[in-house]
Amino acid sequence: MNNPLFYRISQLIGFLLGARVFVALLLTFALYVSTFFLFSREESVRNFVFDFRVHGIIFCTVLSILAGGIINQFYDREKDQLTKPFRTRIQKFLKQKYFLYAYLTLNLISLGIAFLISPRVFFFFLTYQFFMWFYSHKLSKVLIVNNLTFVTLTVYPFFGMWIYYKTFSAKIFLMAIFLFLILLMIDIIKDLLTKNADKMFGYATIPNQFGIKVSKVILGIISVLLMWISTLIISKEGIHNIMNLYFAGGLLVLVFALYLLLNPYKKSNFFVLNILRIWVFIGIIAMLMDGIILRF
Structure with a gap:
C-alpha cells in the first residue's frame, strides 16, 4: 500500500471513476455518430471534418459532462459508500478538494471555448452546467423531478446539435x-x-x-x-x-x-x-x- 506507483495509479483510477470518464467517452461517440449520420446528412464529409464549431461544441459537452460527473459524486458520496463501495474506496486515494478543483477547471475551460465559438453557445453551456450542479445539489432528492431532470440533462447535448443543424x-x-x-x-x-x-x-x-x-x-x-x-x-x-x-x-x-x-x-x-x-x-x-x- 506504501508503493508510490500504486498510490498514483489509484489516484488516477479514482479520478476517472469520479469524473465518469467512460460515460463521457460513450456520450462523445454517440454525439459524433448522431451529428454526422442523423443531423448533418446534407453536409459533405469534408465540411463536417473541418467544421471546427461542431468539434468545439462536442468538446465543450465532454468537459461539461466530466464536470457534472465530479459534482454529482461529490454530493452523492455518502450514498455511494453503500451502493458503490469499490468506487468509493478507490476515490479515497484522492482528496475531495482536488475533485472540486477539477470541476471548476473543466467548467471554465468549457465556457471559455464556448464563448470563442459564439455568445449563444456560451449561454447554452452555462445553462447546462448550472442545471447539472442544481440537479446534484437539490433536484436529485425531489420526487419525479429528479428522474425527469437527469434524463433531460443526458439528452440536452443532442437537442443542442438538433437545433444547430435545424434537422426537424x-x-x-x-x-x-x-x-x-x-x-x-x-x-x-x-x-x-x-x-x-x-x-x-x-x-x-x-x-x-x-x-x-x-x-x-x-x-x-x-x-x-x-x-x-x-x-x-x-x-x-x-x-x-x-x-x-x-x-x-x-x-x-x-x-x-x-x-x-x-x-x-x-x-x-x-x-x-x-x-x-x-x-x-x-x-x-x-x-x-x-x-x-x-x-x-
Whole structure:
C-alpha cells in the first residue's frame, strides 16, 4: 500500500471513476455518430471534418459532462459508500478538494471555448452546467423531478446539435422521444436497485414513495409507449434499413424486459438495467452502420 506507483495509479483510477470518464467517452461517440449520420446528412464529409464549431461544441459537452460527473459524486458520496463501495474506496486515494478543483477547471475551460465559438453557445453551456450542479445539489432528492431532470440533462447535448443543424423531421422527433423514455426507464430501474440507500439518505424516488409494485406499473407503461413509438417508426418506412431493424428488434427486447420486471427477484431488475443499457449502445452502433451505408 506504501508503493508510490500504486498510490498514483489509484489516484488516477479514482479520478476517472469520479469524473465518469467512460460515460463521457460513450456520450462523445454517440454525439459524433448522431451529428454526422442523423443531423448533418446534407453536409459533405469534408465540411463536417473541418467544421471546427461542431468539434468545439462536442468538446465543450465532454468537459461539461466530466464536470457534472465530479459534482454529482461529490454530493452523492455518502450514498455511494453503500451502493458503490469499490468506487468509493478507490476515490479515497484522492482528496475531495482536488475533485472540486477539477470541476471548476473543466467548467471554465468549457465556457471559455464556448464563448470563442459564439455568445449563444456560451449561454447554452452555462445553462447546462448550472442545471447539472442544481440537479446534484437539490433536484436529485425531489420526487419525479429528479428522474425527469437527469434524463433531460443526458439528452440536452443532442437537442443542442438538433437545433444547430435545424434537422426537424417526424422520424427524428420520434427517435428523440424513444431515447428519452428508454433513459427514463433505466433511471427508474436504478432507483429500484438503490431503494434502501435512497431512503436512508433522503432521496425521494418513485420506488420509495409509491412502492415497488407501482414503480413496475410505471415501467410497464413506459415499455408500452416505447413499443408504440417503435411501431410508428417502422410503419412509416418498413424494415428497409438497419435503424428500423433495430426498432423492430427492440419490440422483442422490451417484451423480454417486461417479463423480467414481473419477476419478484432483485437480480431481475439488475438484468433489465444492463439489457437496456446494452440496447442503447446497440442503437448507436446501428445508427453508425446505417449512416455508413447511406453516406458511402
